[in-house]
Amino acid sequence: VDEPGILHVDMDAFFVSVELLDQPELRGRPVIVGGAGDRGVVAAASYEARSFGVFSAMPSVRARRLCPHAVFLQGRHHRYAEVSGRVMGIFRSFTPLVEPISLDEAFLDVRGARRLHGPAPTIAAHIRQRVLEEEGLTCSVGVAPSKFVAKLASEAAKPRISVDGPLPGIGVKVIQPDEVLGFLHPLPVQALWGVGPATLQRLERLGIVTVGDLAVMSPAILTSALGAASGAHLYALANGIDDRSVEPDRRVKSIGHEETFAQDHHRRDTLERELVRLADSVGARLRAAGVAGRTITLKVRFHDFRTITRSTTIGGATDSAQTIVHEAKRLLAEVEPSPGVRLIGVSVSGLVEGGNRQLSLDDLDAGSWDDANQAVDAIRARFGSSAIGPAALADPDGIRVRTEGEQQWGPGVGGPGPAPADPDPGRNSGD
DNA sequence: TCTGGGGTCCTGCTACGA
DNA sequence: TCTGTCGTAGCAGGACCC
Numbered sequence: 001v002d003e004p005g006i007l008h009v010d011m012d013a014f015f016v017s018v019e020l021l022d023q024p025e026l027r028g029r030p031v032i033v034g035g036a037g038d039r040g041v042v043a044a045a046s047y048e049a050r051s052f053g054v055f056s057a058m059p060s061v062r063a064r065r066l067c068p069h070a071v072f073l074q075g076r077h078h079r080y081a082e083v084s085g086r087v088m089g090i091f092r093s094f095t096p097l098v099e100p101i102s103l104d105e106a107f108l109d110v111r112g113a114r115r116l117h118g119p120a121p122t123i124a125a126h127i128r129q130r131v132l133e134e135e136g137l138t139c140s141v142g143v144a145p146s147k148f149v150a151k152l153a154s155e156a157a158k159p160r161i162s163v164d165g166p167l168p169g170i171g172v173k174v175i176q177p178d179e180v181l182g183f184l185h186p187l188p189v190q191a192l193w194g195v196g197p198a199t200l201q202r203l204e205r206l207g208i209v210t211v212g213d214l215a216v217m218s219p220a221i222l223t224s225a226l227g228a229a230s231g232a233h234l235y236a237l238a239n240g241i242d243d244r245s246v247e248p249d250r251r252v253k254s255i256g257h258e259e260t261f262a263q264d265h266h267r268r269d270t271l272e273r274e275l276v277r278l279a280d281s282v283g284a285r286l287r288a289a290g291v292a293g294r295t296i297t298l299k300v301r302f303h304d305f306r307t308i309t310r311s312t313t314i315g316g317a318t319d320s321a322q323t324i325v326h327e328a329k330r331l332l333a334e335v336e337p338s339p340g341v342r343l344i345g346v347s348v349s350g351l352v353e354g355g356n357r358q359l360s361l362d363d364l365d366a367g368s369w370d371d372a373n374q375a376v377d378a379i380r381a382r383f384g385s386s387a388i389g390p391a392a393l394a395d396p397d398g399i400r401v402r403t404e405g406e407q408q409w410g411p412g413v414g415g416p417g418p419a420p421a422d423p424d425p426g427r428n429s430g431d
Numbered sequence: 432t433c434t435g436g437g438g439t440c441c442t443g444c445t446a447c448g449a
Numbered sequence: 450t451c452t453g454t455c456g457t458a459g460c461a462g463g464a465c466c467c
Contacts, residue, residue, distance in 0.1 A: 034435085035435065039435080040435070041434070041435045041436090042435095056467085057467090059432065059433055059434055061434095062432055101466085102437090102438095102466085102467045104467080105467075193465085193466075194440095194464090194465065194466085196464060196466085197464085198464055199464075199465085227441070227442065228441095229441060229442085230440095230464090253438080253439070253440095254437095254438070254439085256437075256438080257437085258436060258437085259435090259436080260435060295459085297460095297461095305433085307463095308461080308462085309462070310460085311459080311460060311461075312459095312460090313458085313460085343435085343436095345436085347437095347438090408435080408436070408437095409436070410434095410436085411435090
């Protein structure tokens with residue numbers, strides 16, 4: 001790889017910027033998108049909010065303390081997905097080799113687009129211009145010979161915060177092949193993709209502070225400290241070696257849904273009802289994606305944040321909520337909920353394309369559900385996700401069904417919490 | 432300070448069949 | 450028949466990313 005042909009495009013404060021498009025009167029104010037409840041977190045913060053020390057993944061309680069006058073918004077995932085789809089469309093008008101990483105960032109391989117659109121830095125500038133003109137949004141672009149250097153470069157191109165407020169970034173940062181090591185080595189080691197708090201601690205024990213320190217370390221010492229895969233991977237990155245290609249059609253490997261409760265739950269029957277709702281959502285998403293899976297995993301997080309997973313692998317792949325619920329309940333039966341459960345989740349992995357799906361005995365048992373599931377999917381497509389759902393989830397008046405998507409970044413203020421009618425005698429925790 | 436929800440990947444352990 | 454080895458699958462947990 002000898003020319004900077006990989007782009008990393010990162011939208012600036014994406015969720016917040018989309019909200020500002022729809023509510024321009026909020027421009028210039030500190031705006032935070034995320035869960036507003038006691039157990040929520042910040043999903044995105046405007047640069048005004050960031051200058052108060054607010055960052056994504058920060059507990060909302062703390063964000064509110066740091067910036068009490070900030071405007072808190074719940075977030076609208078569907079709206080962000082819609083805008084993201086159009087932005088990715090702009091990227092694809094330059095190259096088919098687009099690998100979306102999330103709603104707001106993607107890698108592009110533009111080495112084959114030179115003739116049509118010019119060299120990579122020119123393409124980067126054109127992309128920024130078109131995203132601004134067509135969507136009213138700004139983005140930062142890193143241009144480099146490899147994915148991870150492009151990612152770090154886009155970070156260097158981003159707007160900055162200062163005591164006087166936000167400062168615009170340079171927008172495009174280009175790293176030529178002979179500049180890679182000079183760019184990388186002064187960076188703190190946690191700038192590397194794959195170095196989080198735990199790995200950072202281990203590296204610091206070896207006296208490694210910068211990427212340059214890591215680059216001159218013995219690979220044998222690194223692998224013994226970090227394991228074979230991570231050690232070799234980080235050593236390669238620190239020396240500027242990253243031959244991962246841009247993969248335009250990565251297949252999803254698992255689909256899951258989990259929720260934190262506004263208050264801890266202590267009763268198995270309450271948790272089972274939540275499982276029905278989560279599995280209903282996971283089944284619908286599996287069918288929408290045209291996949292089915294063999295491994296069902298239950299996740300439980302207790303009041304003290306201890307988290308366990310229990311999984312089981314069934315004979316044939318399923319996309320049926322009924323089968324998922326059945327297996328998840330069996331797994332839950334081995335868990336003691338009385339200390340208090342703050343989160344429960346269900347996921348399905350070992351995915352195969354729906355067309356290759358094999359029927360298991362469980363599926364045969366639930367086979368009659370297939371038609372019902374298809375009918376439910378059709379009704380939801382036409383009337384919305386809350387139009388129909390499992391009877392176990394209906395409100396006492398039988399009118400409305402709680403479904404997925406009502407909490408994105410933690411439980412809202414005062415809810416949704418448990419399904420209704422959940423007396424928890426002997427407890428005063430507010431289940 | 433008190434920690435969401437969507438994921439991926441890696442490691443270590445155990446069971447099991449060849 | 451018993452024992453050891455090896456590869457693989459399944460499972461649980463941890464770390465990390467956005």
